[in-house]
Amino acid sequence: MTEAPTPAQAPRARPVAAAHALVSAPAPPRRLPAGEPLPPEDYRRLFGVLEAVDRAPDLPAFRAGLLDALVEWFGYSTLAVLHGPGTEEALLEGRGVKSGYSRGFLAEYATRWIDSDPYMTPYAHRLLAERGVVTLRDLEPGYGPAQRAYVENFLRPHGIADKAGMIVDAGAEGVVYVGAVVRGAPRVGARDLAVLRALRRHLAPLAAHFLARDREAEAAAGGLGLTAREREVASLAAQGLTNQQIAQRLFVGVATVKKHLTRALAKTGTTSRTHLAARWREATD
Incomplete structure (x- = not known):
């Protein structure tokens, strides 16, 4: 009876020549042209x-x-x-x-x-x-x-x-x-x-992507009857920004933000920022 070969005696797989897998020679990276304007x-x-x-x-x-x-x-x-x-x-x-x-x-x-x-x-x-x-x-x-x-x-x-x-x-x-x-x-x-x-x-x-998305959101929110600035305030409020943060973002006074927010609440029939955020997402998602 012939004995099975031990692991040491088992035939080894022949290595695949590297040339079979890699058929292109490595190339150096492109050098920056002389006088490149930006370091x-x-x-x-x-x-x-x-x-x-x-x-x-x-x-x-x-x-x-x-x-x-x-x-x-x-x-x-x-x-x-x-x-x-x-x-x-x-x-x-x-x-x-x-x-x-x-x-x-x-x-x-x-x-x-x-x-x-x-x-x-x-x-x-x-x-x-x-x-x-x-x-x-x-x-x-x-x-x-x-x-x-x-x-x-x-x-x-x-x-x-x-x-x-x-x-x-x-x-x-x-x-x-x-x-x-x-x-x-x-x-x-x-x-x-x-x-x-x-x-x-x-x-x-x-810019094209975000302007297109804003146009789509504006059309979707058209039924809410908000002005462009009221939409911006409502959108930022829906993201959780405070009145102070919205004022800084839009470079207007806090009183102006409160005015737009009050009008947005009235036009959307909501009574709180949380309710407005939910209504805004429902209209724009």
């Missing part, structure tokens, strides 16, 4: 902003996340993030958030200077469409007397030397405008401009 730390800033907004639950959170990320990664303390169907509409009457502006500054701007703002001119809108990111200095060739007075008599006395305006084109859904004021420096830095130009391209699909 690695600027790419980290770019992705830091994107990471702050790509998982936002809705448009208000996207706007607030973008504003906060620009403060954190670029050091901009005075910002506006607005949106509308086009550049002119976003700048003139767009919904959005602001940070770093005093109420006195905004009141003076609205009552005296808005029509003289260089970014409100057709020249600025055309340049924004062409370049995506435009500074005040870029707009100087299109200045008239009103624009020069605006810069010399309004911005400079408030310590504002330059400003960057960025348009994120969301296609059929509209645009998102970002305005960043530069204080303590004579102009917007070239590296900042390079990062902003790269950033706007990556923000475009996100």
Whole structure:
């Protein structure tokens, strides 16, 4: 009787030649081209902003996340993030958030200077469409007397030397405008401009997504009879934000938030924030 081979005597499987599994030779990674405009730390800033907004639950959170990320990664303390169907509409009457502006500054701007703002001119809108990111200095060739007075008599006395305006084109859904004021420096830095130009391209699909979702939510909530601002307040209240947090997010006073919230409660037939949140989710989910 033949004995079964012991484990030591058992035949071994023949190794498969590596060439059978791997048919391509390893290649070195691509080298950065000479004169690469962005050093690695600027790419980290770019992705830091994107990471702050790509998982936002809705448009208000996207706007607030973008504003906060620009403060954190670029050091901009005075910002506006607005949106509308086009550049002119976003700048003139767009919904959005602001940070770093005093109420006195905004009141003076609205009552005296808005029509003289260089970014409100057709020249600025055309340049924004062409370049995506435009500074005040870029707009100087299109200045008239009103624009020069605006810069010399309004911005400079408030310590504002330059400003960057960025348009994120969301296609059929509209645009998102970002305005960043530069204080303590004579102009917007070239590296900042390079990062902003790269950033706007990556923000475009996100902006289109959130603007489309907001339009759908607005249509779904149309039966509630709320104004645009009342919808924003109701949405933020449904997320659990306090009146103070909503005021900071929308750059309005707490009294204004209370007014919109009271109207939203009355129009939806609800009597508490919890009841309003449930009604809001029922209408928009």
